[in-house]
Amino acid sequence: MPSRRDTIADDLRHQISTGHFKAGERLPSEAQLASRYAVSTPTLRSALALLQGEGLIEKLHGSGNFVRHPLHRITYTGGGGEAPTWSTRSTPLHVTVRATNLEAHDHLAGLLNVPPRSPLTEVFCITYEGKSPHSLARIYVPRDLAPADSSVPDERGIRLAELRPPLAEVQERLSARLPTQEEVTALRISTSLAVLSLTRVATDATGRVVEAALLVLPGDRADALFTTRLMAEERSSKE
Amino acid sequence: MPSRRDTIADDLRHQISTGHFKAGERLPSEAQLASRYAVSTPTLRSALALLQGEGLIEKLHGSGNFVRHPLHRITYTGGGGEAPTWSTRSTPLHVTVRATNLEAHDHLAGLLNVPPRSPLTEVFCITYEGKSPHSLARIYVPRDLAPADSSVPDERGIRLAELRPPLAEVQERLSARLPTQEEVTALRISTSLAVLSLTRVATDATGRVVEAALLVLPGDRADALFTTRLMAEERSSKE
DNA sequence: GAGTGGTCTAGACCACGAG
DNA sequence: TCGTGGTCTAGACCACTCA
Numbered sequence: 349m350p351s352r353r354d355t356i357a358d359d360l361r362h363q364i365s366t367g368h369f370k371a372g373e374r375l376p377s378e379a380q381l382a383s384r385y386a387v388s389t390p391t392l393r394s395a396l397a398l399l400q401g402e403g404l405i406e407k408l409h410g411s412g413n414f415v416r417h418p419l420h421r422i423t424y425t426g427g428g429g430e431a432p433t434w435s436t437r438s439t440p441l442h443v444t445v446r447a448t449n450l451e452a453h454d455h456l457a458g459l460l461n462v463p464p465r466s467p468l469t470e471v472f473c474i475t476y477e478g479k480s481p482h483s484l485a486r487i488y489v490p491r492d493l494a495p496a497d498s499s500v501p502d503e504r505g506i507r508l509a510e511l512r513p514p515l516a517e518v519q520e521r522l523s524a525r526l527p528t529q530e531e532v533t534a535l536r537i538s539t540s541l542a543v544l545s546l547t548r549v550a551t552d553a554t555g556r557v558v559e560a561a562l563l564v565l566p567g568d569r570a571d572a573l574f575t576t577r578l579m580a581e582e583r584s585s586k587e
Numbered sequence: 588m589p590s591r592r593d594t595i596a597d598d599l600r601h602q603i604s605t606g607h608f609k610a611g612e613r614l615p616s617e618a619q620l621a622s623r624y625a626v627s628t629p630t631l632r633s634a635l636a637l638l639q640g641e642g643l644i645e646k647l648h649g650s651g652n653f654v655r656h657p658l659h660r661i662t663y664t665g666g667g668g669e670a671p672t673w674s675t676r677s678t679p680l681h682v683t684v685r686a687t688n689l690e691a692h693d694h695l696a697g698l699l700n701v702p703p704r705s706p707l708t709e710v711f712c713i714t715y716e717g718k719s720p721h722s723l724a725r726i727y728v729p730r731d732l733a734p735a736d737s738s739v740p741d742e743r744g745i746r747l748a749e750l751r752p753p754l755a756e757v758q759e760r761l762s763a764r765l766p767t768q769e770e771v772t773a774l775r776i777s778t779s780l781a782v783l784s785l786t787r788v789a790t791d792a793t794g795r796v797v798e799a800a801l802l803v804l805p806g807d808r809a810d811a812l813f814t815t816r817l818m819a820e821e822r823s824s825k826e
Numbered sequence: 827g828a829g830t831g832g833t834c835t836a837g838a839c840c841a842c843g844a845g
Numbered sequence: 846t847c848g849t850g851g852t853c854t855a856g857a858c859c860a861c862t863c864a
Contacts, residue, residue: 410830519814
């Protein structure tokens, strides 16, 4: 038996997809919707929370619920053969960057395989598509590999590590989870929107970790793509 | 200013991590907890929903809220050089498999790059670690490449496509989202637990798609790992 | 200041699980 | 049957946005 929440969410979804509510438009107020569907406000709000989690609407405190513009899905291309790239359409990306010096501790020391309290440089990036943020990255580099000038003007900061000793291996670990409070505010997403969390560790030919990056990608507007081409030898080498 | 929900969630989290509530144990009833924290039941329940989303507790309708056993994190190894594997510890995995014949339509036809209504074989797998499900896969193969005998006894069914014309390329696309209703029941997870959704397309040397797989991995117990080794040529070929 | 969403209350009633 | 969680109500009060 479908709950009222689901019934209402289905109906609103349908009205959005058929264009009865158009992109960018404000929905009727929650009080109006509640009386239209003859439910209490908490019930109506729980229905809206579903749509919000699907990225269909955006809630703006004090001004209303808005139908979101159909989202440009952005693809993070993994594999590290080249610098990771964002493939997008039409809208240009820009990045804000902030570099900080700090010392490795517990988790970070393990990732970078350095002793605790080793000097690191952290680069904190937020990527924007137009005005809305679309990804968040924390990149850690041993300080002696960090760019000499503290100014890191653009996303190329990410690539700097690749110009140093040649990379031998890139490991990328992905998981899905709900965002932390910090990510909610930085990416301006809802607490109920899943994010793709990506940890990338790059190693040079000597086995030294030259970069560790923690990326967070909102699930409604980003995905990650890995392409593996198989050589003949690889194919036959396995059983 | 922290909401009561967050305050309560923090306190319960702390009590679980310090062992005040132990793994497998039942929490006090929601009514008891609500009066202990002097909040109404909806408020208390919203705090429990947070913990549930983090995979710390498991709600069992009619019997109570239970502290979950610390979860074995399972890693899906991507890249397709070998058959995808699950690295786990201690607990053996087993798989239930169900094969069905069907016709490609819209989305599936596009993925497999075949005309609509082409004959396909769908293999529907649920992987279990002990008694609890840990992943869900739908694997689609053009019917003429499907195993001749309809019995597909174990996960090797997944590998069959690899014995046919040699694979040339594997593409894996990952995204994070909340689970569908079907996934909630099949994986016995909560609606608020993010899942990692993985679409894998394998192509042979002629460019024909020999397999498309849709995998769903619960975010609290699985992640995906991609390792790229870079050849010298690849490194220098890029700018 | 008027209108919006955000949080919370103190219940009611239903559905499920175990004895 | 009884205790559990699941859903829902009809409000109250606060915080935010915008004119």
